[in-house]
Amino acid sequence: MTTINTVGVIGAGQMGSGIAQVMATAGNTVILVDMAQAQLDKAKAGIEKSLAKFVAKEKITAEQQQAALGNLTFATSNDALKEADLVVEAIVENEGVKVGLFKELDNLLKPGAILASNTSSISITRLAAATKRPEQVIGMHFMNPVPLMTLVEIIRGAQTSDATYTAIDALTKALNKTPVVANDYPGFISNRVLMPMINEAIYTVYEGVGTPEAVDTVMKLGMNHPMGPLTLADFIGLDTCLAILNVLHDGFGDPKYRPCPLLKQYVDAGWHGKKAGRGFYTYD
Ligand code: CAA
Ligand code: NAD
Secondary structure, eight states: OOOOOEEEEEOOSHHHHHHHHHHHHTTOEEEEEOSOHHHHHHHHHHHHHHHHHHHHTTSSOHHHHHHHHHTEEEESSGGGGTTOSEEEEOOOSOHHHHHHHHHHHHHHSOTTOEEEEOOSSSOHHHHHHTSSOGGGEEEEEEOSSTTTOOEEEEEEOTTOOHHHHHHHHHHHHHTTOEEEEEESSTTTTHHHHHHHHHHHHHHHHHTTSOOHHHHHHIIIIIHOOSSOHHHHHHHHOHHHHHHHHHHHHHHHOOGGGOOOHHHHHHHHTTOOBGGGTBSSSBOO
16 A cells, blocks of 8 residues: 655645645645645645644644644645655646646656545546556545545546555545545535535526525525535635536536526636635625
8 A cells, every 4th residue: 555654735725725734734744836826825824824723722732733834845836746655636626727737747756656636526537547547546525624624525536446545545534534435427426416506506596586695594594504505605616616517517418507607607707706705795
């Protein structure tokens, strides 16, 4: 089984920064890469704030906080990942962009290294097929916000080996998270179930049945969801929600997954949700 000590994470957005944080807290040496220095600066500040919160709540000690920060380095070039035992990709939800990155990483990484994707919906089998190491490619799908959410959905592509699966299953448990295995079909389990609900909530607003506040309140108070579906969509990122719905729609060829025109319009306007300051709601 591959021994995982050094972990590369590519994409320092909301997911990549959380993945880097939990990997470093569990004692791994972590290199977080983003092409944008501003994103790395934002990720570093977010990780520091999150770890400080955990210390204040006595979930980790000050020593563990310092050890986690000491395990982390930041880089703008993928060349920093040459010695990684595992790379977790968490860049934009776009198959063409991910395939290009997987090809590049396949040429760069040492032969035994595992390539994992945090994709929400895209075929692991197709990402694997773009490399010369398809048996060492796997889906490692964390949930947002990564430091708080305990699920990791593990997606086995058609060619993922048992050794790769075993290594990622063990790592997930070492992060104190619960792995659940899904087979490789569009949206896996999580987003096949979640996104139709979010899309229907958007249609409910689009068709004038209720305001975003009304829809969210019904689902929070009526169904005990921690966040209403439109708040959650803003939190995930409306660009990401649209990308996932397009993968479901194209992948199954079923009109029940057609993205709501209102979602498309918001994404066209650049209203990508909380990270952009505006989505169904506005944010500071
Ligand atoms: N690190 C450390 N602490 C954090 C944190 C972080 N990253 N994020 C929030 N917290 C803290 C908050 O600051 C807060 O602390 P205080 O009690 O001191 O104020 C505490 O955690 C609880 O947070 P909140 O009071 O804001 O709210 P909450 O009790 O509702 O919990 C939540 C927050 C866990 C995010 C909860 O709202 C929730 O579970 N929401 C739904 C999340 C969800 O569904 N995620 C999955 C999205 S789908 C996905 O990820 C897959 C995909 O492919 C799209
Ligand atoms: P995000 O927009 O917050 O961040 C993406 C980051 O990737 C940005 O910092 C961007 O600069 C960087 N990036 C883009 N292309 C790059 C490249 N070629 N090399 C290096 N960095 C690059 O996105 P996010 O919400 O963190 O989502 C990232 C991935 O995680 C997506 O595949 C998404 O579907 C998945 N995901 C998202 C959520 C969620 O709730 N947002 C949950 C689970 C999985």
